[in-house]
Each structure stands twice: as C-alpha cells, then as structure tokens.
Amino acid sequence: MAHEKCNKIHMKNVPYYDRPRERLLREGAAYLSDAELIAIMLRTGREKETAFQLAQRLLATFGDIGGLAQASHAELTDxxxxxxxxxxxxxxxxxxxxxxLEFSRNQRTTIRLPRDVANLMQHELRHLTQEHFVCLFLNTKNQVIGKQTIFVGSLDASIVHPREVFKEAIKRSSASVICLHNHPSGDPTPSREDIAVTRTLKEAGELIGISLLDHVIIGDGSYVSLKEQGYL
Known part of the structure; x- marks a missing residue:
C-alpha cells in the first residue's frame, strides 16, 4: 500500500511532457514527439525513470527513430x-x-492537375509560419513516389539551388518534379523571387532530363500554379 501511495504521489509530480497519454488525448497523436509516442508503447519506465525518459534514452542510444526501428531484439534487450x-x-x-508505409506506397497519388497538388499538400503547408519549399517526385505515370522539404525560410534563387532539388530527384529515379511552397501571409500571389526560382529550376531540369511539371504556391485556402500562370 505504501508503495502504491508513493507511486501516485510521484505521478502527480511528473511534468506534463512526461505524460504523453494525456497529451495524445488532449492534442492528438500527430502533435506528439517520437519520444512521447515510444513512451506510450513502453507504458512504464524503471525506478526513478519515467517511460518518457526511457524513450529518450532509447532514441539517444540508437541515434534516431530510424535507428531504433532497425534494432534487433538482442540490441533492445541490452x-x-x-x-x-x-x-x-x-x-x-x-x-x-x-x-x-508499404500499403501507402501501393496507393500512390496520381497528379493530373495543379489542384491535385494543392489537395495533397494544403493541409500540411497552409498554416506554417515560415516558408517551406517542398518537392514532390513523380514516376512516368505521374504518381508521387517521394516528398522532400528542401528549404525552410524566405525563398531566394541563390538559396534554393537546383543541385539540391535534382539530387533528390535523381536519388529517387524520378521522371519529373513538382515544387511547391507556402506563403505564410495566406496570399499565394507569386513574387519575383518565386518566378526566378521557377525559371532556374525549369532550365536545370531540361538540362538533365527531369521535367519541372509545376511550381504551386499554397495560401490560406487557395493556391496558384505557376504553370497555369504561364511561367512554365
């Protein structure tokens, strides 16, 4: 009984971030960190160590969530x-x-129109407070086979370099690329920098044989396709 009472008192003193189940119920699973999600799977920690702290130690030991996912049973029990x-x-x-993930790959999204791009990415980008420059990589059937955030910050042709965009495209054996980014102001009207980046990427893609199909700017509930605007 004394031990149970001690545990209850201890839990009352656990910081909010060390109680991921409560956070999940309150905010949703998408808002939890890797450590918090792992802590929920672990359920309990050790004496003087919460499940969240144990989860943090696991991630530190294996480097990141990818390393932990590849760990063998023997490595974990060590x-x-x-x-x-x-x-x-x-x-x-x-x-x-x-x-x-494999199931999702088998249900690949096919891009036919700019609104397909907007429908796919608007929920992810529209409320961000910084500009995120993202590339979608497509196969010969215009199916999305990969996605990569290339840059975060104000868009500039000298920063968003074709090398970074097409390096990722080549790595994925992409047939074509669609670029997009958000405007935190909510207004998707393209700037001079947006147009300059688009033209630079188009020329680079033509040189290496990977087409830039479009550059879509996401606003708050709206979007602009630079292809539809005549810049591609």
Missing part, C-alpha cells in the same frame, strides 16, 4: 529497462508502421 516483452512490442509496432 538497454536497461527493456525486457524481452517490451522489445517484442517495440519490434511489432515498428513492423506495423513499415507495413502501413
């Missing part, structure tokens, strides 16, 4: 606080995530 059952549960969770 970590203090991770027994055979927790190791199995972690491995099962990551495998489930991989299968969901």
């Amino acid at each position: 970590i203090k606080g991770i027994g055979p059952v927790k190791a199995i549960e972690l491995q099962a969770s990551f495998e489930l995530g991989r299968r969901v």
Whole structure:
C-alpha cells in the first residue's frame, strides 16, 4: 500500500511532457514527439525513470527513430529497462508502421492537375509560419513516389539551388518534379523571387532530363500554379 501511495504521489509530480497519454488525448497523436509516442508503447519506465525518459534514452542510444526501428531484439534487450516483452512490442509496432508505409506506397497519388497538388499538400503547408519549399517526385505515370522539404525560410534563387532539388530527384529515379511552397501571409500571389526560382529550376531540369511539371504556391485556402500562370 505504501508503495502504491508513493507511486501516485510521484505521478502527480511528473511534468506534463512526461505524460504523453494525456497529451495524445488532449492534442492528438500527430502533435506528439517520437519520444512521447515510444513512451506510450513502453507504458512504464524503471525506478526513478519515467517511460518518457526511457524513450529518450532509447532514441539517444540508437541515434534516431530510424535507428531504433532497425534494432534487433538482442540490441533492445541490452538497454536497461527493456525486457524481452517490451522489445517484442517495440519490434511489432515498428513492423506495423513499415507495413502501413508499404500499403501507402501501393496507393500512390496520381497528379493530373495543379489542384491535385494543392489537395495533397494544403493541409500540411497552409498554416506554417515560415516558408517551406517542398518537392514532390513523380514516376512516368505521374504518381508521387517521394516528398522532400528542401528549404525552410524566405525563398531566394541563390538559396534554393537546383543541385539540391535534382539530387533528390535523381536519388529517387524520378521522371519529373513538382515544387511547391507556402506563403505564410495566406496570399499565394507569386513574387519575383518565386518566378526566378521557377525559371532556374525549369532550365536545370531540361538540362538533365527531369521535367519541372509545376511550381504551386499554397495560401490560406487557395493556391496558384505557376504553370497555369504561364511561367512554365
């Protein structure tokens, strides 16, 4: 009884960020960090260490979420606080995530019109407070096979270099690329910098044989296609 009472008192003193279940219920799973999500899978930590702290230690040990997902059962159980059952549960969770990802890949989005790009990305970009320059990489069927944020900050032709865009495109064996970025002001009207970046990327793509299909600017509930505007 004394031990139970001590645990209850201890939990009352746990900081809010160390109670990820409450955060998930309040804010939704998408707002939790990797460590918080792992802590929910772990459920309990060790003496004098919360599940959240154990999760942080796991991520630090394996480098990041990708390294942790690749860890073997033996590697996991070498970590203090991770027994055979927790190791199995972690491995099962990551495998489930991989299968969901594979399923998503098999349900690839096909881009036919600029509004397809806007529908795909607007929810992700429209409320960001900084400009994010994102590339969608497509195969020969105009299906999205990858996505990469290339740059965060004010758009400038000297910063958004074709090398970074097309390096990622080549890595994914892309047939074409669609670029997009958000305007935090909510107004998607293209600036001179937006037009300059678009023309630079178009010329670079023509040289290496990977077409720039469009550059879409996302506003608050609206978008502009630079292809439709005649810049491509």
